Amino acid sequence: GKVTFDYSKALGFVREEEMAAFKERVKLCHGMLQNGTGLGSDYVGWVDLPDAYDREEFGRIKAAAEKIKSQADVLIVVGIGGSYLGARAAIEMLCHNFHNELARDKRSGAKVYFAGHNISSTYLKNLLDMVEGQDICINVISKSGTTTEPALAFRVLKEYMEKKYGEKGAAERIYATTDRSRGALKQLADEEGYETFVVPDDIGGRYSVLTPVGLLPMAAAGINIDEVMDGAKAAYDYLAVDVLEDNGAYQYAVLRNLFYNKGKTVEVLVNYEPSLSYLGEWYKQLFGESEGKDKKGIFPASMNFTTDLHSMGQYMQDGRRNLFETVLNIEESREEMVVKENKDNLDGLNYLGGKTLDFVNKKAMEGTLAAHVDGGVPNMVINIAEASPYCFGYLVYFMMKACGLSGYLLGVNPFDQPGVEAYKSNMFRLLGKP
Numbered sequence: 001g002k003v004t005f006d007y008s009k010a011l012g013f014v015r016e017e018e019m020a021a022f023k024e025r026v027k028l029c030h031g032m033l034q035n036g037t038g039l040g041s042d043y044v045g046w047v048d049l050p051d052a053y054d055r056e057e058f059g060r061i062k063a064a065a066e067k068i069k070s071q072a073d074v075l076i077v078v079g080i081g082g083s084y085l086g087a088r089a090a091i092e093m094l095c096h097n098f099h100n101e102l103a104r105d106k107r108s109g110a111k112v113y114f115a116g117h118n119i120s121s122t123y124l125k126n127l128l129d130m131v132e133g134q135d136i137c138i139n140v141i142s143k144s145g146t147t148t149e150p151a152l153a154f155r156v157l158k159e160y161m162e163k164k165y166g167e168k169g170a171a172e173r174i175y176a177t178t179d180r181s182r183g184a185l186k187q188l189a190d191e192e193g194y195e196t197f198v199v200p201d202d203i204g205g206r207y208s209v210l211t212p213v214g215l216l217p218m219a220a221a222g223i224n225i226d227e228v229m230d231g232a233k234a235a236y237d238y239l240a241v242d243v244l245e246d247n248g249a250y251q252y253a254v255l256r257n258l259f260y261n262k263g264k265t266v267e268v269l270v271n272y273e274p275s276l277s278y279l280g281e282w283y284k285q286l287f288g289e290s291e292g293k294d295k296k297g298i299f300p301a302s303m304n305f306t307t308d309l310h311s312m313g314q315y316m317q318d319g320r321r322n323l324f325e326t327v328l329n330i331e332e333s334r335e336e337m338v339v340k341e342n343k344d345n346l347d348g349l350n351y352l353g354g355k356t357l358d359f360v361n362k363k364a365m366e367g368t369l370a371a372h373v374d375g376g377v378p379n380m381v382i383n384i385a386e387a388s389p390y391c392f393g394y395l396v397y398f399m400m401k402a403c404g405l406s407g408y409l410l411g412v413n414p415f416d417q418p419g420v421e422a423y424k425s426n427m428f429r430l431l432g433k434p
């Protein structure tokens with residue numbers, strides 16, 4: 001596959017026999033995922049999705065994306081958590097690093113900004129200041145249709161749109177992604193006549209990146225979502241085997257559990273491309289919400305290297321040894337830049353003359369990896385051939401498969417999130433919600 005898992009640098013910390021001892025449990029947990037016989041089995045719709053997704057709706061997503069591109073310069077995506085992070089991770093990974101700042105003819109699709117992922121009035125007001133004078137579409141995304149943050153932001157944005165385009169004009173520019181039949185957003189969308197897309201019942205927020213939740217914003221930004229689904233389908237085929245030796249996602253899940261049991265309770269997902277920083281945010285939600293319950297679970301963290309080697313590098317090398325590291329390695333950089341020879345060599349960099357920046361970046365990665373392993377931090381590597389839609393589709397499916405299995409190995413329900421209610425009920429009480 002174009003995404004491969006390499007745990008050779010972790011072998012100083014676990015023995016192959018320890019891994020092999022998991023073989024039967026992996027088969028068991030695989031069956032639970034695949035056949036929907038485990039905890040939370042109402043929410044395993046994502047497992048077959050790359051094969052079974054709704055083609056009619058997929059066509060509608062592409063058509064809506066084209067319409068958005070023709071209607072607007074700016075798409076504001078309103079959502080939080082699982083209704084936000086997947087699209088953002090994809091757009092950051094796959095579009096130009098400065099997509100939103102580029103002139104129209106230099107970017108693949110609409111500019112995409114996000115709202116409803118916080119309750120900051122300053123953020124929302126500043127967003128409105130910034131889009132002044134530009135044509136706008138909105139994709140409001142909420143599976144439940146009742147989440148406070150996006151509902152509040154949407155109330156403000158809807159009014160803004162209606163003032164700008166009139167009620168009917170606004171309705172033609174607002175797209176809603178929500179439950180098939182339930183929830184306040186579905187009712188509102190039907191009454192206002194918005195085009196709607198469905199979050200399937202059997203797919204929870206953090207597993208929804210390959211549904212319209214992720215796909216519509218991606219397509220509007222100009223990402224080829226056929227290729228995203230092709231990559232996901234390849235992962236689906238490749239990772240459908242229950243044999244540990246042949247399934248990279250399951251090897252990753254097993255190693256995570258082995259490290260956890262050895263007291264390595266923090267996983268740091270590391271990248272060497274700033275465009276992967278939101279993939280780290282997506283991963284933290286996926287694993288944190290899936291495994292952090294019943295007073296257990298690995299604490300998922302993420303770092304952007306080499307940036308954070310100048311801040312967190314000290315801790316990684318020398319701090320408390322409760323960490324392991326998973327490195328996202330983009331094998332082929334999208335752009336190349338060569339270091340030129342320079343007559344004076346005042347900066348002393350001529351020894352790199354003729355080398356690419358990516359070559360230097362890869363040496364930084366190799367050097368860091370070896371240093372951290374020497375410092376007692378097990379390292380695993382996920383090799384990604386390139387930052388392409390295909391590899392994105394493959395990678396997110398790989399991660400979700402690993403996460404589902406990892407949760408079952410840990411003995412938790414990887415598909416619920418009872419803990420996220422506690423802050424809400426306090427907040428609602430303080431707000432006097434009827």
Ligand code: PA5
Nearest residue numbers: 081082083142143144147205206
């Ligand atoms: O993973 C989850 O279920 C959550 O993060 C939700 O995605 C998030 O709370 C948003 O929920 P909703 O889409 O219902 O607005």
